Amino acid sequence: MRDGGALPAGADQAHRLTADELAFLLRDPMLRAREAERAAKSNRSRTERRAADPAYAERLRAGDRERQRRRRLRDSIGRPEPPEPVAADLPDLTVAQAEARLTDHLDGRPSAQAAQLRGRPDRIRLYAEAFVAYRILSAGGVRPTRGMLAALLKSRFGRAVTPSQVQKLRDHVEGFAMAGGPWAMASPHPSGTARTRSTRKADTDSHAPRPPRP
Structure with missing residues (x-):
């Protein structure tokens, strides 16, 4: 009412x-x-x-x-697709060469993380295998997805990794490929030709400077 x-x-x-x-x-x-x-x-x-x-x-x-x-x-839905992420530019290395470069790089690092990784050769090997898998998958210039990387690690190297593990592996590969890292592309030689030595000390210019040893 x-x-x-x-x-x-x-x-x-x-x-x-x-x-x-x-x-x-x-x-x-x-x-x-x-x-x-x-x-x-x-x-x-x-x-x-x-x-x-x-x-x-x-x-x-x-x-x-x-x-x-x-x-x-x-x-x-209805939005324009984002551009595909660009892959890191990696040198043409075998697993053994990538492993050797990473080992050399860690030898010159005094950090606790580097010391811990130096004591894990199996982990260094896994990083090197991830490097090769990443390079194969990124031949077209597009960053490989985690699923693609995990599948190739499984089929080529027998490595079974979880999504979180493969994410970290991809991040490590890209991090080590940055300037000063062990897997950075070699800078051109002043004469105009790139240096491609295949020994353990190969491409030292792509490594960060080592601190003086006591």
């Missing part, structure tokens, strides 16, 4: 609760509390399992990445 008169037609409809709203309000408070407790318990169990089971944690991360990929795909 408004000032003693009847409500306008349809006004009562606007104030009516939906069936879902009524069901929510009429639910037993104890039932709501039990459901909240079950949800909290499920979250705790998932968190504990994530910490104890790396494979399970990786599956959860993969699911999150896939949902993010789908969301980005939906958001990108």
